[in-house]
Amino acid sequence: MRRFFFLLFAAFASLAGRAGTPQILLDVARFRNLNQVQKGAEVEIYVTVPTQSLTYRQRAPRSFQSAATVTLDVLKADGQPAYHEVITLKPPVLTDTTIAIKNPQSFLKRILLPDGKYTVRATVRDQYRKANGEATVEKPLVLEAPAGPFLADIVLLAQPAVRSGGADNFTRGGYRLTRTPDNAYARGADNIFFYTELHNAPAGQPLRVHYHLTTPDGSAADADAALTPQSGRPTPVVGQLPLGPLPEGPFTLFVEVYGGPNTKKLLAGHRAIGQRTPGEYAPAGAAPSR
Structure with missing residues (x-):
């Protein structure tokens, strides 16, 4: 009976840390490149992942953590890649997954691109969720002088x-x-x-x-x-x-x-x-x- 209650508690803890489809926010800002040799723009890509939408897994007694990867791509007008990177996010460990407020994880990338038309794409993958564990957001990007x-x-x-x-x-x-x-x-x-x-x-x-x-x-x-x-x-x-x-x-x-x-x-x-x-x-x- 004691083992039954332990398994029931473990299952409840696992479900308590499970969230819906992950979310991702994408902000893009354009600044002119001051390099007179290589014309173009310095693009700031600011990505935020709300951790409420991630699954938390129990790592130890009263220790829960989520994990996600963000794939960041910048595509040229013809679909060819201009930039690609995969970033791993490890939010802080929580002692209680039932708390309503969990701070988001953000990062900022600055890349130099020549003038032209692009698409910025960011995909988040919840490392602890197989079904509905991925979300993608895209924004068009036009660079001109x-x-x-x-x-x-x-x-x-x-x-x-x-x-x-x-x-x-x-x-x-x-x-x-x-x-x-x-x-x-x-x-x-x-x-x-x-x-x-x-x-x-x-x-x-x-x-x-x-x-x-x-x-x-x-x-x-x-x-x-x-x-x-x-x-x-x-x-x-x-x-x-x-x-x-x-x-x-x-x-x-x-x-x-x-x-x-x-x-x-x-x-x-x-x-x-x-x-x-x-x-x-x-x-x-x-x-x-x-």
């Missing part, structure tokens, strides 16, 4: 961009960036934070940056800031706007740069689309995978 002043892709952040003297995958333009996966802001988020870069700005000319946040129902928030272009290099543009007046659902952030007389001439603009879900939990920036 705009003429005149332009803004790089806007990166939405979970926390303010912080000045940093370090150099790793999570720093850009002298700032350390904590991305928000899938451009989503959940419970506890009062502001959105963002980063982009201005290229080919006219030297010695005062510029004004206008931020406009809007939703489908017409709710909006606006702000302005002065900008001093860096000579010969892209100029970082960082900012934040309050989420307070915005309802739940999608929002669009516009970043516009004005110059000329009275800084009224539009020089460059870009937009990013995000989502506000105050009823859901999300950590303030997923930790990088080890």
Whole structure:
């Protein structure tokens, strides 16, 4: 009888750690390659795997862990591979799989690609689940060199961009960036934070940056800031706007740069689309995978 209850407990523990189909979030941002010899772009690929969707296996008494692999591919327009890598994720060990909040696992890859059309594909495989243990997400990618002043892709952040003297995958333009996966802001988020870069700005000319946040129902928030272009290099543009007046659902952030007389001439603009879900939990920036 004691052995029966032990087997029943073991089976229950195994089922308790089993989740649904794994999930994967894919964010792609384009920045121009500063190498004048090899024209193209530096592409940032940010992948997040919510660990709630993974299966947890008991490794020892009160010790549970999940495991997954992510296959990352960049395909050219003709289907030929331009980049391929397999990354293994080992989330932290848990003592109880019934806890509702499990932090996601994220990693960031930076790759150089020549201008052209591509497809970015990310596939997650749950190592402890055979049936329905795989999910794939794809995003189109177009790389081209705009003429005149332009803004790089806007990166939405979970926390303010912080000045940093370090150099790793999570720093850009002298700032350390904590991305928000899938451009989503959940419970506890009062502001959105963002980063982009201005290229080919006219030297010695005062510029004004206008931020406009809007939703489908017409709710909006606006702000302005002065900008001093860096000579010969892209100029970082960082900012934040309050989420307070915005309802739940999608929002669009516009970043516009004005110059000329009275800084009224539009020089460059870009937009990013995000989502506000105050009823859901999300950590303030997923930790990088080890």
